[in-house]
Amino acid sequence: MSYLTRTCGHSGHYPSSPVITLMPRLSLPPPRLTVVSEVSSRREWRGSTALGRLAVGLFIALLASPPSATARGLDDAPTPPADHLRFADASRLVASAADQRADLPVEEISETFATDLLDTDYELVPPAPDGDVRVLPPLEPSGPIVLDMPYEPFTSIEAGGCVTSTGFPSCFDDLWAPRPWCWHLMPNNLIYTSYLAGPKEPRFATVWYDDTEPSVINPNEQNGWLWDSTLGGRISLVRYGSDPVLHPQGFEVQLEGAAFVRLDPEDDRDLRSADYRFGIPIVYGVGRWQTKLAYYHNSAHLGDEFQIKYPWYERINYVRDVIVWGNSYYLYDWLRLYGEVGFSFFNSGGSEPWEFQYGTELIQARPTGIRGAPFLAVNGISRQELDWGGNVNVQVGWAWRGRTSEKLFRIGFEYLYGSDPQFEFFRRNQNPFVASDAQTNQNRAGIGMWYDY
Secondary structure: OOEEEEOOOOOOOOOOOOEEEEEOOOOOOOOOEEEEOOOOOOOOOOOOHHHHHHHHHHHHHHHHOOHHHHHHHOOOOOOOOOOEEEEOOHHHHHHHHHHHOOOOOHHHHHHHHHHHHHOOOEEEEOOOOOOOOOOOOOOOOOOOOOOOOOOOOOOOEOHHHOEOOOOOOHHHOOOOOOOOOEEEEOOOOOOOOOOOOOOOOOOEEEEEEEEEEEOOOOOOOEEEEEEEEEEEEEEEEEEEEOOOOOOOOEEEEEEEEEEEEEEEOOOOOEEEEEEEEEEEEEEEEEOOEEEEEEEEEEEEEEOHHHHHHOOOOOOOOOEEEEEEEEEEEEEEOOEEEEEEEEEEEEEEOOOOOEEEEEEEEEEOOOOOOOOOEEEEEEEEEEEHHHOOOEEEEEEEEEEEEOOOOOOEEEEEEEEEEEEOOOHHHOEHHHOOOOOOOOEOEEEEEEEEEEEEO
16 A cells, blocks of 8 residues: 655645655555655645535545556556655646535546546656655664654663662552462563572472582592582563562462582592472462462482492482462561471381471672572471481572673572482482481582572
């Protein structure tokens, strides 16, 4: 479809040089044509002003809409992109048509306008010299479009109503302020986040450490350097609640999953073991308090290379399916306290029902910028199968928090003492050369990096 615009005088008068800018269909050579009238004198409508305006409007609409209008007059013209066409006596046709057909029905007026236009010849003329002709942008994007006048750029608004390029956006002043609730599908943040120092929390993480406890292979040697990695994450599937940048509130269904793998750098980087976890937390949060009711499945596996090299080591089929009730409270914006209790309704490989987890986190609650901020996290676990023993994990380091989401990247130092987080190694009597059935402990220190999203 062709597009046409024109400039005209006021009160039914045409200017001395009416300008008609015609943009062709895609079948024409790219990308635009300009038609200029050579009429130099002004002509007045002799019919009524209202009828004249209606006729001109219909004339323009008919010219712009029918494909045949362009096909009969312009498609065959060998016109270069920058050339202009002179439309002979365009204003005379419009004015005389109003004189001769003022008493005709609107349909006949529109038809005769189009007929007169299509019967008109065209001829090539050079471009307008004084910039009187303004060309419309092309139909399809073909590069940047420069505006006719300068403009003031506006400041973009980010999610949660935060204005970019400001020192400290006001939307982060009160993280717990009530906000409107509505439905959100797969929002960009979480009401209940993973515990920072939890060794079995889903995230992307890797830790290199030196373990001074006796090795699970040879009790007369230390475990030495090991490499633990977590490959997974926690996402929000659907939420009825608010959606600020930080600390949303409402009801939420999450999905969590991760693989916890251990490599032995001192033994060809063999895979020693891998635990797998999948869960579905149902979460509610209001103000500084959050709670969750969750299900998760955890299973433990020996690595293939480990079993091939040490076939005498007894593998256990450690499995647990757990219902968890957890609570979290932010005493301050930067201080979180949490605790949860879990009951396993299916146990295998020495697993027993009850478990407890608790801890605290101190970390910058707002976006940190490129400089980052320090953090400290402590987590404890107690399990029934270990006679209520467990482990304590401490992390300290530097963290960076995103501006438009709760994404968090950390690097730092980690120290863990107590039961081995890899459930395949939770008792020493799996090694036939060890008579004791005590739990397998770790006393390890190392460096790591963690990414939560």
